[in-house]
Amino acid sequence: MLIDRYIYAVTKELPKKFRPETARVLRVLIDEKIEEMNDSLTEEEKVDRVLRELGDPKFLADTYRGHERYLIGPRYYDKYIFVLKIVAVSIVIGLSVATGAAALFGDDTDATIIGIITSYIGNVFSGILQGAAWVTAIFALLEYNQVPLEEMGQEGWDPSQLPELPEKKAHISRGESIFSNMFSTIILTLFFFLPEVIGISFMEGSEWNFIPLFNLETLTSFKFIIFIIFTINILIELVKIIKGRWTLNVALITTALSLISATLFITVIYNMNIWSPEIIRSFERYLPISFERMLFFLTGLVILVTIGEVASALYKGLKYGSGDQL
Template sequence: MYVQEVTRWLPKKKKEDIALELESTIHDMLPDDYDEKDVYQALEELGDPKVLANKYSEKQTHLIGPKYYDLHLSILKWIIPFAVIYSLFTLLGVKLLNLINLGERFDVSISNIEEVLINAITWSITAYVFVTVIFAIMEQVDGKNEDMPKWMGFTSWDPKKLWKEYSVPKKKSIPLSEINAGLIWTVVWGVGYFYADRFLGIYESGQDGLRMVTPAFNQEVLLSFWPIVLLLLGAEIALAIYKLIKRKWSRNMAAFFMIYKIVSVAAFVVILMQPKLFAAEFLMTLSAWFDAAPAIMKDYMVWGTLTLMVVFGAIAIYEAFKKANMNNRSVL
């Protein structure tokens, strides 16, 4: 694992030779009858594999070198998604507040979509350039032969980090993209719930784009359950924070996820069963489209939605426990 971690930073034509040389060096550092403790000691003496790879390089041919690459990449994985989320919801938030103040419904137009996309792309490019320039400066200022980056909070490299990185199966680990996607979904469905009469309904196409003409839900009924919905939103945010801290599935996390899923499905069962949940005009419009009674259309939507929630919820719970029960790989 150590040799692989060193050589992955090197040019292909040098990988094989340096790998053989490094293996020989490690074996020369070990006693004849060595054990795991001796291996750890030898690797600890060699130091961080990224820094060692940098020393094997004859000249610096990169903007961000191995010493700072992981840190640079991890920060970009956070900064860019948050920059995009911030830009999207700042722009949409301003439009939403204007709609609420004017008492109007949401219109989907090409100009709105273009404005949102341009704003998101601009912010993501700005974040990438800003972070990369900072790390490029740090790369040039920092001494090449020093073992650790000049960054607060760094500790000495430990060979046990190899175990932590390689022993967790990929499916058991939780990528940042999953956490970010979960947070985005939380914001989307939260805004969609509390302003359903502005966003969810029947749209008609016009010269300026799509315009909602009939809301799907009775907003008063939805808002009557606001304490429960806020608790569900808080639970989703807590789960995202839990995932961020642990970064891998565990049985406790899977149990928390299962409880959340069961409670959320139960809550939406109660909400969907409310007799005045759907707007009468919305049901009449669907009834005319599909040539069915409004009550039948309502039953289809209610039971169809509940069926999908139960099925996908059960699958998600099964997958969560499946990941949590995966054993760590034996690598030593």
């Protein structure tokens, strides 16, 4: 069991494609070292000595990785690159959708193909640079805060520090976190680069009509809060991707961030001035309740969803990892 935990602790630091072969080679190595031990030792003593000789799993993982990286740190580098790719792809998709929507439904009749392409390339370049800067800052912050908790010297490591093998249900779906981050990045990109295309398009007679969702003048004053909201949501999913399984600390961190995000979100949507007069008039024209009443129900829905997410996170954190560190 201790051997399995050690192998897991080593392979979880490696890219997924290298894990099966590394696990096989490492198990053979450990078995050979145990066989070479003095027969006067118990099996537990042999395992303990072999694992101490091999040392901290994180340092051994660097050996199997083949080289050390220090931009973010060996423990986070592969995940950093992985998330960076997600953010870059999300920004490109978001700006592509936004540019296409602006070209189809925008009011700028003087726009030229060259102008649209030039603006698109400039926005993509600027967006990717900003996204990369924020991802780097987040990972650097995580690395800085993780070092005193988990990074230990070779001499200070002990087999008793090995984490338990996680239950299958304790794993956090990487696919869900990736999708959530891509969605958040796409929406954030629209808010910052082309907020005028966010709205409702509909056919009336033989013509397309468009109702903007937001009052652009008021929206500008809320951009920083909106940026914080989406950054928090992205950070929540980054924590899940980095850890890969539920622990109590992961649950507590995601709970705190979710509560902050929900509070800021409610503050924004409940402000009537952020919504365009056209959307308010159209809503109240076709529906039997006032727009303000709808916002009240929407706020209640946000609160209920947040409570459900918080309860689920705390339950999983307490059940699967109350004794673990982040």
